[in-house]
Amino acid sequence: MSGKTIVGPALVILSLLLANVGYADPAPPVHKGPWPIRNGHNYQPTVNELRSSHLQDVTPGEAREIDRLYDQLVAHPATSN
Secondary structure, eight states: OOOHEEEEEHHHHHHHHHHTTTTTOOOOOSSSSOOHHHTTEEEOOOOOHHHHHHSSSSSSHHHHHHHHHHHHHSSSOOOOO
């Protein structure tokens, strides 16, 4: 047999073996239910959806700190080199 006859099938078998090495079972979902991912896309709940879930996004104090940091970022934008 020629070298090409042996190398061709050997490369096919090797590529199939390597393709199977990277396969893993999908991880179980972290959250129960469809939120925060729907149809494979990240989902941002609306204000009404957050209120109806009776979960508070951030406390009023945290909201003030977020606003303060955002204002600081806007006032002093980063410069690129």
